[in-house]
Amino acid sequence: MAKLLFGLLLVLAVAGTTAAEGCGGDREDMIRECKEYESFPAEPKIPPSPACCAVWQKADIPCLCKRVTKETEKVWCMEKVLYVAKHCKRPFQPGYQCGSKSN
Template sequence: MSPKVMLQLVVFSLVFTMFTAHQARGEKDCYQQRDLVKRDCDKTIKINEPYKPPTAECIGAVKLSDMVCICRILTPDDEKEISVPKLLRLAEECNRPVPVGSKCGYVKSDMNFVS
């Protein structure tokens, strides 16, 4: 095999590996972050309760978390415990806003902060 063909095969293999490795990573895992925010911010985002200002622990949890990812992985069971609009408000107040139009649980965020 000529060196040129060998080099082309190596380059192709590297490019192929890069693309398959990227696909294998898939969706980011932020389930622990979701659980941390749910635990530390329960009084702020609890469904059927008034919105309460976040505690220092809650703010810390939000600042350490990928709020877009958390929104994307919310399940219907999560939404029985927490209010998505309150979660969006909390993210905004902690300077970790979820972009308008992002999927947050089973709703698209439009940043209307209702309870």
């Protein structure tokens, strides 16, 4: 019984952390649907799938951009992120900052 209770508390704690992030679901969707189009190497740039673009259309991009760190940028090619955003018809506005990359 104690193990079951501990497991339930652990699940609730993880769910609470994701909810507290505000865009945790968007982050998971982006990883699942867009990683192959947005990760290194910088070339070639491949047009993203409709599923990836659907994630871009609904995602809280400002929230996601606030969470981009130097470590994140070792996996996600920000040049490709800008490419995918534009291709999915949700480009960054001029001067917008996402991680180390600004448009």
